[in-house]
Amino acid sequence: MASTETVFPHEPAAENHNTLGGARLIVGLVQGVALYLLYLAVDKNVWPASNAYWIVPLLMVFVFVPPLFIQAVGTMRLRTLVIWTVAVTAILSLLGWLDVWRQWDSSGAKPPGDSDGDMTFALVAFTIVGLFIAQALITAADFERKYVASYSAYFEAAWKLEIQLLLSAVFVGVFWGVLWLGAVLFNLINLHFIEDLIEKPWFAIPASSLAAAAALHVTDVRGRLVAGIRTVAHTLLSWLLPLMVLIAVGFTFSLPFTGLQPLWATKSAAGLLLTAAGVLVILINAAFQDGDPQHNRALVMRWSEFAAALVLIPFVLIATYALSLRVGQYGWTVERILTAATIVVALTYAFGYAAAALLSLRGSVWMALVSRVNIAAAFLVLGILLLLFTPVADPARLAVDSQVARIGNGVVKPEAFDYDYLRTEGGRYGRAALNLLANRGQTETVRRMAKAALNGQSVTQATPPAQTDLKNNLTIYPKDRTLPDGLVTQDWTNIAGAPACLTTASSPCDVFFGDFDGDGGEDVVFVSHSGAAYFWGTIMTRSKDKAWAVGATINGNCAGMLDALKNGQASLQPRPNPWRDWVVLGVHLHPVPNVSDYEPCPQH
Secondary structure, three states: OOOOOOOOOOOOOHHHHHHHHHHHHHHHHHHHHHHHHHHHHHHHOOOOOOOHHHHHHHHHHHHHHHHHHHHHEOOEOHHHHHHHHHHHHHHHHHHHHHHHHHHOOOOOOOOOOOOOOOOOHHHHHHHHHHHHHHHHHHHHHHHHOOOOOOHHHHHHHHHHHHHHHHHHHHHHHHHHHHHHHHHHHHHHOOOOHHHHHHOOHHHHHHHHHHHHHHHHHHHHHOHHHHHHHHHHHHHHHHOOHHHHHHHHHHHHHHHHHHOOHHHHHOOOHHHHHHHHHHHHHHHHHHHHOOOOOOOOOOHHHHHHHHHHHHHHHHHHHHHHHHHHHHHHHHOOOHHHHHHHHHHHHHHHHHHHHHHHHHHHOOOOOOOOHHHHHHHHHHHHHHHHHHHHOOHHHOHHHHHHHHHHHHHHOOOOOHHHOOHHHHHHHOHHHHHHHHHHHHHHOOOHHHHHHHHHHHOOOOOOOOOOOOHHHHHHOEEEOOOOOOOOOOOOOOOOOOOOOOOHHHOOOOOOEEEEEEOOOOOOOOEEEEEEEEOOOEEEEEEEEEOOOOOEEEEEEEEEOOOOHHHHHHOOOEEEEOOOOOOOEEEEOOEEEOOEEOOOOOOOOOOO
16 A cells, blocks of 8 residues: 655645635636636627737636646745746747747738637647646645655645646536526526526636636645545556556567558557557556555556556557658658657657666666656656747648658659648748749749649649539529630649639539620639628639630628629629729629739848
8 A cells, every 4th residue: 555644745734724715716716807808809809809919828828827826826835836927927928929920920910721820729738738747846846845856746746736627627517517407497487597697708707717716725625635536546547557458468469460551551550559658657657656665566566567668668669660651651740740749758658667667677666767757758748848839849840841841852743742731730831831832833833833822722633524514513694695615624623713613523603704804805703602691703714815714703791692693783893903893782892813923032
C-alpha cells in the first residue's frame, strides 16, 4: 500500500476556508461577467469582437486564467501567485494574438477562403495540456521553495489538480442537470420562469463560472476526499496494466508473422500506435504512483511495469517509421508535424522507461528512474508547445515550406499539387506562398492554378463528363434561347473559376444572358443557388478569338431575386467602370472581375 504521508498539503488551514471561499467565488463571478460581456460583443459584432486581435486574446485570458488563480490561491505563496498570474496572462495573450496573426491578414480583416479566423482547436487543446503541466510544476516548486521540486511533490500537485478539474466538471454538469429538471417540473404546471431564466446568457454564463469556482473551492478544502479518490483511481488503473501488457506483447510478437502491411493499410498506424503507447505510460504511472520505495507492488505488477516499459520502444519506433513513410510520400503537413512532436515526447518516455526497467535488474529501487523521466518529459512538453505555437516552429509555416519545396523540386507535378491546402491550412504562410507561385511559378500551369486558389476557386483536377451530361445541368432563361456555339463543348477542365456545371455532371445551373461588359456582345451568366435567396453567378465573356472565358462573378442574397431573374425582371445599368450592374428587384448587384494578372512583387 502507498504511504499515508505526503509531502504536499492536501488542504489549506481551516481558519482560511471562509476567506478563500469568498475570494474564489468573487473571481468566478468576475470571470462570468467578463465572458458574458465578450459574448455580447460577439453577438452584436462590436469591439472587441470586431477585431480578432483583441477578442481571441481576451477569450484566452478570461477562460483560462481565473480557474488557474482559483485553484492556486491558498496553495501558492502570494508572491508566486501574482508572478504566475501575470506571466500566464501575458503568455496566453501572446499565444492568442499569434494564433490570429498566423491565420489572418495584418489588418485584422477576415482572410479569403475557408478560414473564419477563429482561434484554432489546436491552440485550445494544447493550451489546456500546457497549463495543466505548468500549474502542477509551479505549485510543487513553490511549496518546496525549489526551482525543480521532488517527484513526490509534483505527483501530489498534478493529481490533486486533475481530480479537482474532473470533479468540478462533473459538478457543473450536475448543477445544470438539476436546473433543467426544475424547469421541466415547473413547465408541467405551466410555470416557465426557470426555463426562461436558464436560457438567458446573462444568467447561464456567470452561473456556470460560479458553479465551477465553488467546486474548485470545495475540492480544495476537502483534500482528503481528493486523496482518497486518487488512491482508488490508481488502484483500479494499475490492475489494468497486466491486461494491457498481454495485449501489447502479443501484438509485438505477432508482427514478424503478419508484417507491417496491415498496419499501413489502416492509414492511421502512427496515431493508433502512439495512442497505445500513451495508455501504457498512464498505466505504468498508475502502478508506480509517487515512487515511494515503501510502495510495495505485487510481483505481477512489478514485472508488468518492466514488460510495459520495454514494449514501448517498438510501438514508438514503428510509429516513427510510419510517419517517415508518409512524409516521404506526401511531405509535411500540420497534422504530421504535430504527430512528430508527439513522437519526440513518446521516444523520451520509451527509452527513459526502458532504462528504468533495465537498471531495476541491478537491484536498485524498482523503476526509480521513472520519476526523473516524468519530470524531464513535463518540461520537454512545455518547451515543444511554446515552439509550436510561436513562429519559431509554427506547423503551418513548416508544412507550407515542405509542400512548396515538393513542387519546386519536381517531386509532385503542377497539375497534381494541392494548392487548396496552402490556402485553407497554411494560414498567412500559405497565402504568401500562393502569391509567390502566382507571380513567379515555374510554369504557366503553376501560376494559373495558384491564382485560382488565391481567389478561393477550387483547382481540383477532374475528368470532364460527356457533353450530354453537361447540357442536362443547364436550365436556360428565357426558355426559347439556346446557348452560343462552343460554350459547352469548350474544355473547361482546370480553367480557374469555371462553374461546376461546365465541369461536373449533376451540378445544375440556371443560365441567363446580357451584355455585362458593355462591349456590344452578349455574355452568358451561369447561376447556382442555395434555397430561394442566395445565388452565385459566373459571367462568361467571349474574346476576339471567339473563345469563352470567365469574366467576372456576381452574387445575390435577397428573397425573390431568382424568381425575378427567371421571369425576365432584371436590367443592366452602366457604371463608371466597364462592367454594368445587374439590377434585380431594384437592388444593384456589382460584377467582380475575374483576376487574371498580378503585378510582380518589387525586387530587393
